[in-house]
Amino acid sequence: MSLEEYIRRVDFYRLGSGATLLVLLAFYSPVMLLVLSPTYGALPAHIFHVYGLGIFAAAGWFLKDQVQLRLGRLAAYMLPVLAFWTPTLQYFVMQQSSMLGNPLGPVITELFGYYPLALLTVAIAGKQIQYSLHLEDMGDVAAEHVPLVGSYLVYSLGEHFAKALLSRFIGFTVVFSRAGLQFVIAILYAAVVPSKMLLLAIPSVLFSITADVHFGGIGGVNSAIQSEGYSILARQESYTGYISVLENHNDGFRVMRCDHSLLGGQWTKMAPGYHPQVxxxxxxxxxxxxxxxxxxxxxxxxxxxxxxxxxxxxxxxxxxxxxxxxxxxxxxxxxxxxxxxxxxxxxxxxxxxxxxxxxxxxxxxxxxxxxxxxxxxxxxxxxxxxxxxxxxxxxxxxxxxxxxxxxxxxxxxxxxxxxxxxxxxxxxxxxxxxxxxxxxxxxxxxxxxxxxxxxxxxxxxxxxxxxxxxxxxxxxxxxxxxxxxxxxxxxxxxxxxxxxxxxxxxxxxxxxxxxxxxVKRLYKYQDRGALEHWEIMRKVIPAAVWENW
Missing domain, CATH: 3.40.50.150 (Vaccinia Virus protein VP39)
Incomplete structure (x- = not known):
């Protein structure tokens, strides 16, 4: 078979659809870490993320035939529904962060939505790419491994692009906030795999719009943390982390937060006549x-x-x-x-x-x-x-x-x-x-x-x-x-x-x-210190404040 004849056999629509799903999953990886960081800290969120993603992605690849056999088109139709439900499921799981602890908490949070999404995405995208290339005549080895290597390259390039884009534009608009990006990714999943099953996502979308404080303005956050004696004065996404200003009304102090840590703070409640120059x-x-x-x-x-x-x-x-x-x-x-x-x-x-x-x-x-x-x-x-x-x-x-x-x-x-x-x-x-x-x-x-x-x-x-x-x-x-x-x-x-x-x-x-x-060799030693710091921060600021951002 000539190269020209082979190219005519390739199903580019299916190939593009599968590649797009892998790129969306690749984009979700750094976004997921951003979502976890305000509750668990940037380093603890990373500890098992790659391992969990690798395990579920590998399972998706090797189970793709079984997924296709047992679920058929339903598996693909479930993707955007699961993508829309992931923020809602994780919202409730992260409210239990103190009970779950760290680093177990990030793993359990990702089990509710993200890891299953990774498994299904790889299974469906892998099968689409495999079907579209028509490599059966070249033997089983080529038919299985060429799509595998190609899928891995597409995912890797997508992840590198996502990290570069986020480092440059995070916080630029509401769309480029960590909560907003989850919503955008779900919409893109729906665009790639449209179906009537998207009606099942309506309850999650309504919850996100009306009750998820991560999506709304600071008024929703303040309603959630006022019982702890705190209010949020300002917040903004940035490439160094989630930055916010918190006011403690009981003890009288104000702090600046970055992810799950404090950059500093000042006392605001002072005795009458006490006015330090700084x-x-x-x-x-x-x-x-x-x-x-x-x-x-x-x-x-x-x-x-x-x-x-x-x-x-x-x-x-x-x-x-x-x-x-x-x-x-x-x-x-x-x-x-x-x-x-x-x-x-x-x-x-x-x-x-x-x-x-x-x-x-x-x-x-x-x-x-x-x-x-x-x-x-x-x-x-x-x-x-x-x-x-x-x-x-x-x-x-x-x-x-x-x-x-x-x-x-x-x-x-x-x-x-x-x-x-x-x-x-x-x-x-x-x-x-x-x-x-x-x-x-x-x-x-x-x-x-x-x-x-x-x-x-x-x-x-x-x-x-x-x-x-x-x-x-x-x-x-x-x-x-x-x-x-x-x-x-x-x-x-x-x-x-x-x-x-x-x-x-x-x-x-x-x-x-x-x-x-x-320098890179030091990173593997920083995890324990980050986990100790997380425990200390939970004693300084109540869990509800960290969980509601």
Whole structure:
């Protein structure tokens, strides 16, 4: 048979239909992770996602003949119905997240809709592709494996395209929200496989429109969480996660949330007549970061704020850079996420006239080093999100060495890191910092727990200088350092010091330092820290708030 004759035999309509179904399933994979992240966290959502998807997709491929035999066209007609019901089923399952736990919760959530959808999609698409190619004359091996390899390539390309598209456009419109994308995918399934069975999806569609708080405005969310004493002031999808601003009305504080974590917060309930120049942060660690100003210079003298320059990597709610600016320090802030900048200015009193640089910190630092007139900074504050989901590339010895080049010879750097002191990633990061800067001291936010046999998860700040031989000392704070704040009176001067020797042990197969080319190897060690962080966050904010976003 000639190639021309073979091409005439190919059923391109069926081939296109099968390929389209695989692309839709591929698009749903990263969307499903986005849906799980606000309730379970980004890393825990990933732990078993690929394995579960692989198992159900493989089952769909090898059972495609049985699915065709037993269900016939009904199997295809069920696809859009199941796609429409998946958000509704998962809504009710995620309301039980505390009972299900983590990482079991994400797996069970995906069992309600997504994994069955994957099985049916692969079974139907695989059979359509196999039928359309007409490879029977070439033998059983070709008839089975060519469609299999082709299907895998179509899925892989679709997933890569989906990830690139989502990273660029997530949050751009309601359609490109995680809840909206589930609805869009269901509509596209219905367009590929139209049938009268879509009438069965009407109850789910009505529920999504009228009762699913993930689809509606913030009014629905506030109705669901008001009994917990919380309300949501603003929310927006972004490529770093689901960002929202939460107000606690009982205890009087406001926080900025990213997925299943907090970027920071400030107290809003204050005594009459109490007006600090910069709002008190809810976490003492953000006050501790301001202690970079208290580190004595190499001559043992006080540092002078006037004329000093600071670089802050990671904005959060902006408490630390706002305090540095209030002291008269020329402060440059680099933040990856524009939504974080917007919310910090609108809801956390970060100076609205400050020109924050929205950029990847690694790119900013590289450009700064190549600029002939590059500034060197008296202070650098490294304060990016950690707690099991840290951007590891910002803790490599390569990046820290570049930061060191931007720090004046007598400058000070403060690095905030949250993690379990006993876990490998924490030790790896601390050892890398200590190897970069010759003189460092490590302080934790609170005193160590009485029983820390199983875990010791804490916020800590590593203060370092480039001075060799000169000890790192803090001067006693003065009244002006407190900016009229009781929190700064209590927490500005670090007190709970950690012995660096705690981080000396290296587990078998581990590395002493974190380098750029080995960043990906760290990811597999971050899961346990992320799960510990999830448990801590459930104690800080009620489950209902996390579940309803």
């Amino acid at each position: 709002q008190d942060p809810v976490y003492a660690v953000f006050t501790m970061l301001e202690a970079v100003r208290l580190v004595e210079n190499s001559h043992g003298s006080h540092r002078v704020d006037a004329g000093s320059k600071a670089l802050v990597i990671g904005l959060g709610v902006g408490t630390t850079p706002a305090a540095l600016m209030k002291h008269g320090i020329d402060t440059t802030v680099v933040e990856l996420d524009p939504v974080v900048v917007k919310f910090a200015k609108q809801y956390f009193n970060f100076p609205s006239n400050h020109a924050t640089t929205v950029d990847d910190a690694t790119k900013f630092v590289k450009r700064a080093l190549k600029t002939p007139s590059a500034h060197q900074y008296d202070y650098i504050v490294h304060d990016v999100f950690t707690g099991g989901a840290e951007p590891a590339e910002l803790f490599t010895i390569d990046f820290l060495h570049d930061l060191s080049s931007l720090l004046k010879d007598d400058g000070v750097i403060a690095i905030n890191y949250a993690g379990d002191l006993a876990l490998y990633p924490t030790g790896l990061v601390v050892r890398t910092i200590l190897a970069t800067f010759p003189t460092c001291r490590i302080f934790r936010e609170n005193a160590p727990p009485a029983d820390n046999e199983n875990q010791d998860f804490t916020n800590m700040v590593i203060f370092c200088t480039k001075n060799i031989g000169a000890p790192l000392k803090f001067r006693s704070p003065e009244q002006a350092d407190f900016l009229g704040s009781d929190s700064r009176k209590n927490y500005l001067l670090p007190t709970h010091e950690i012995d660096p020797a705690v981080f000396d042990p290296i587990p078998k197969g581990g590395s002493r330092l974190l380098v750029d080319k080995e």
